[in-house]
Amino acid sequence: MKRYITLPKIIVTVFVITIILSCSEKPKTIPESNLFNTEIDTYLSDLIKADQIPGMAVAVIQKGKVIHKKNYGLGNIEHNVPVSDSTLFRVYSVSKLITSVAVFQLIEKGKLSLEDSISKYIDDLPQSWQDITIAHLLTHSSGLPEYKEETQGMSDKELLLKIFDDTLQFEKGNRFKYNQTNFWFLKRIIEKVTQQKFHDYCIENQFSEVKKQAIYASNSLLAIPNRTPKYKFDKKNNAYEITTHKAGERSHAGNGLNVTLNALIKWNAQLDQNILITEKTKTQMMTAYEYQGKNTPFGYSWGIYGPEDKQYYGFAGGGVGAFMKFIDKDITIIILSNGFKNRPIISNAITYISGVVDSSLVRKDRMLNEEVRLAFLLNTYDEALKTYQQKKRKNPEINFERALNEMGYYFLSINKTNNAIALFEMNTKENPKSANAYDSLGEAYFLAGNNTLALTSYKKSVKLNPKNENAQKWIEVIEKNR
Template structure:
């Protein structure tokens, strides 16, 4: 009888525990569904695929919306998305596979592999390309139809932007050169090396067949399909396209040491020592502290993002095909706050809540929430949230809604008083409202804070001051 009672007690306890786990899973899934649907509404995202992997298990995975703005086809597991700059993570793994095979070294100069480079480039090392600390001029400012030889010649005429290793400055030329080095060392094209070593050979859609990407044109007040062409030269920087299924598989292979050995991953995820002792970046991977919890990853074009929280065994992947207001780093940060127990238990504030409040014209509450977030996140610069708030202001400006545009810009200016962009937006708003004294004051404030005194927008602001004073 006692034995029967104990067995029954254990069974009841097991079922109770199992039901509690199931209940908790359903609760977190509902919370994530509600959050993501709010994000889609706030940012007008046409289609989205998202997954959260925790402790080597899929905690959450779902698909939302449509693959085109006409709504004819829904996002599904087979939908293939452009990664844009999230591609750089895959390129970095390719470089470290060659380092692991002792075919490359971080300290190798690029001139060891690439000949006929401009003389001022010869001392640059592979580590400088991976960490965006090379000081090279960026090829994106020139016509993409130029041949490789013509592009090198154009870039050679430019001065180096800074001393190599001094600072982080995002640059596509770095990854173009890395692709050339991979091809030189392996005898394969960059594309073939990546497919053969990181994906199964049947993944023939890695460089084509993607969903239609749409961006919101603020002036025309509608979504448009971008017409610019990056071309093969940009493949290593932003050219890979994947379904969520293949992205999950790639992450699993990375986690299970099938792509790189643990010690090689540790090297890849070690910090580059910038000479300015300010910037932070790993080798090909960004580093972000969300409420003082470290994560590694990157985002691309504000439509894709991949982030790992190594000390909490959590990976978050987002893929989409457009937006009205930039969102993705904000979403990654918030999803971490929802699913990582250490943050969840503290009832940490969400960045998306600020966007929701501004959209609902609750500016005082939005300002309070933004300030609270800044207090809770001592290491996060909130550039992406600032940029999203700024976009809300710019959309309002384009809709001749000058009062609400001004309110959005004011929030950024109060939380980040050294960011010149906020004052420029305020100045334009005051200008449109014919409040000339406040317009001039804020134009001057923006100019004084903007380090790039020769930018086109700075010239515009100076011109406006002159016209107003006349």
């Protein structure tokens, strides 16, 4: 039976109180002025209220100094426990960054090479897998079949035999395709080379000074002191429930790290100071891999994001956490949270915070679109619409398609179809050449039961983009049932 945690009517008050309380939880050795940025705090407070994020811990580091560090909200909703410096967060796929560093540490020691075939470390692989390399695993270009987490009860040998029957998804090195099997194999390789459990090796070589603040566990059901659960919101019951995602050690390399904000700050300092790996190795680790097919900007398990002059590196995980570095500006942003009602857009948060910290990183379009999104989530529809119209008048050069589309779907999700249609209609008027805007409007009309207008919108979308398979599918459905 699922255990629901009902949202109290005073949840906003609780958030405000816990935010105030968490402000006092600052290390005594660092002056408050060096740890707090008012503009970042205002944005994050709005983000937490808008997306109803139970708890969060955020740090921003610039040129080796922490310029913003704060705990927000609740680590445990049921018992009203605030997030603190002791709170452990599951970081999900951010764990892959730790795995990548572990691999490159072993490369520096001469125990591994990017060019090593995985068959050197994993026995009895199919012939077609023999020349897949460690580089292919790190860059998600192996083409290996994906293993399913429901197979956790199987032994490694049993699971290998099961996936051996699957064919490769594509030729190695051809393209990027995110795949957890890559990191299961990296875990096995690290364990064979080091003769240690994967988690022991990573803690010993990357978190040795903060061992109690970094734990590997991919099982959400384990009772771990100070760990906040991940909450997901059940809209039917108007309540949060604790996720029951259960995975074993096989998943550790891909999503198993549980860590405090302070431990990641320390890890980042060691990375920046070339303690974990050398500067040369670090550069290689974050260099974009050259895929044979379509070029996807992605390093050796480090994502590469943003326009070329505002590029940043790192990874996000589970919709709740992110570790991102603006290498050229020497800025690092760490976001840890434990759930949401309205899924926050992590890339928007990174973009917004970076623009606050360094004016050269400002992406005005993305920041204004985020402000519009928050306006609709924090205010009444009419109030938010006025805010949007004011921003539109002041910034006629900015395209707000992203925010209008996002909020249209938000209103569809809460069954306010008329508001959704109004936003989608506005979007098509302001972006008459957008196939996506007309596709979204078609969906809203269809859900409202107006098949005639839905068909017109979908046909307009296909005219603008003949490759729009979604619109083509719904045109066929509507015409078949007329």
